């Protein structure tokens with residue numbers, strides 16, 4: 001089976017691709033700011049704890065599910081479970097939704113890279129402020145669609161090349177290049193006068209409040225939820241990616257070691273990305289700089305490069321290329337989830353799927369939904385937005401990008417992880433998973449116990465908690481009321497989901513046969 005579907009050319013190639021899927025926009029615009037705002041090292045320690053007990057165990061399980069069944073997400077759930085078969089569909093659908101905006105953001109990166117390139121070529125010509133540039137770009141729907149299209153074409157060409165011939169090849173060059181670019185930007189950022197403030201913001205507990213970056217320290221519960229959500233998104237879990245990439249692994253590859261490396265590398269790049277962007281932004285603008293989200297990338301940093309003088313555009317080109325590579329390596333992983341599903345499906349019908357054609361249709365479908373997000377321009381162009389304008393729900397929901405984001409990452413990701421852990425922990429048991437993990441790895445006598453504790457208790461409870469908070473966010477109508485009643489309702493729904501699916505799992509015939 002391995003040969004027919006293709007597999008990774010080497011373990012290093014797999015690692016590069018897995019790290020590539022994990023390292024993305026989340027590392028650059030999410031992690032550093034959240035770490036600073038939520039108390040520096042305290043946040044980092046919580047993040048690591050969650051990464052070890054939740055992230056690491058889910059990552060190993062997903063890789064094992066893929067390799068054990070030799071199938072993408074839908075096939076893997078079908079093969080393993082009797083009551084949670086449908087969860088695989090969730091993990092194909094969510095990447096599709098994420099891609100609607102990830103590709104648009106990728107397009108922005110191409111646009112900014114070309115912009116800096118032309119500033120470099122026509123040095124001395126008048127340049128615009130970041131905010132004006134960003135505004136102009138967003139209100140030019142045609143331009144945004146074209147750049148999204150360009151991004152899509154790059155992804156199409158890579159995915160068409162297949163696992164070892166496309167994805168692995170791209171990451172083998174892309175990831176080392178990304179690292180080198182990152183180091184260059186860090187050196188520039190840290191040597192700007194005033195950079196130390198930014199470093200203190202990131203690492204010193206309480207500094208964010210003391211130096212006036214934020215008004216008050218968030219509560220422990222909210223730090224925990226932030227760290228959990230970020231860890232999840234950043235490691236690309238519960239999106240079918242890890243199952244899909246696992247299904248192309250060879251039996252000789254070591255799942256434990258590889259998972260450790262991916263978690264470690266992703267966290268390292270997140271911290272490094274923080275050192276690349278936060279000190280530079282703070283050195284140029286002080287505590288009032290916007291330090292997260294699209295505005296950090298496309299307004300604050302663009303201004304930072306312009307303030308650097310003649311060399312600015314050069315750093316601009318390097319930086320946006322760096323972000324672009326990070327975005328491509330995540331987008332191709334998301335696309336591959338859908339492509340692998342369709343190819344597996346064709347094979348199960350006795351046909352041989354045609355990769356080129358499949359990739360083409362998948363990319364076309366993504367392009368169509370992405371066009372809506374691109375034309376919307378973060379809400380600048382008054383495109384109809386579901387719910388908010390009609391029903392008045394949700395402050396987050398004044399543009400299509402946030403809507404797609406809140407739905408996919410906010411709800412679908414934690415829900416997917418919750419269901420997966422209940423399925424393994426309570427329905428099919430951890431044994432088939434740990435047996436698979438032990439192929440190609442030395443026997444670890446505590447592994448089964450560790451996975452049992454994680455997947456039966458820690459992960460479901462942590463996920464129900466994160467999901468509850470997100471449901472609260474999703475339905476909070478008034479920003480003033482955030483953190484109040486709606487959240488209790490959200491947590492209530494999270495707990496109810498946990499109990500209902502737990503009951504479904506423990507009464508499953510599969511569990512009865514096993515016990």
Ligand code: PHE
Nearest residue numbers: 022024025026027233234236
């Ligand atoms: N992990 C990527 C990041 O940090 C984003 C991503 C999330 C990619 C989910 C795929 C799936 O930005």
